[in-house]
Amino acid sequence: MILPRLASPNLAFALVALGVLLLLAGSYYGLFVSPQERYMGDVQRIMYVHVPSAWNALLLFTLAMGCALAYLWRGGWGWDAHHEALLEASAVLSFLLCVQGSIWAKPTWGVWWDWDPRLTTTAVMLLALLGILALRSAVDDPEKRATWSAVATIIAFVDVPIVYFSVRWWNSLHQMQSSPETVSAPFIVPLRLNAFGVLALMGGLALLRARVAARRTAKELGPALPPMPAGAALEA
């Protein structure tokens, strides 16, 4: 098998470095420069890591679903490798999202966890991602692994819009989505720095992870068959 065309590792390392710089700047601004929020005080600073994790977890899951669709529609091991990498990155962010939310919930809601629609649907998303990754590691045949996990991703993706709209559709302890019109400028700067930081960091790591997945698949499929000599097909 010939390795699919993947992004150069230099691009991935550059994205990781950019992500680290943006996250350092955003976290410094969020912790030490941005003012206290009127009602939540300093605890609101958790927003600068929690919201970027949420946005990027949903975005990477959406991209993974796009890769799954592309694999089923057009084939190609590159789509499968990126599918696996994006699923893993989204699972890491979903896990961090649940932990950060739990830490924020304790001082504001008085509990570490509540079976609220937003929290429950996010937990379902994390379990779905872990389930698909477990499915991928349990299946040895690369073609079956790619096809089955692509179908599972498309089915599990139904949860993504439910996570996003859960705070509008049901009575939820979790606050509604904010917009630049409803958030003061000093709060927007660290939020955006960290959002792009998480995107660059996890994007870079996903590109590297896709190379690992592609190499493993290449090894499983073995070397490409030599070109068939002329006439061999007729004889066979």
Next chain:
Amino acid sequence: MAPALLLQVPPPGIVEGGWEYVVAAYAITAAGFLIYAASVFARHRRSEEEEK
């Protein structure tokens, strides 16, 4: 309630303090990113060595 004591009680609905929660959230996030990045770098390096 004495007026001096009333001044010390924060208005209802306002969270006071809580830096320990902020530090915990940032520390766990940083640790999560570091561990995941180290894992990806290690797997990438191993796959490159296996290919050579």
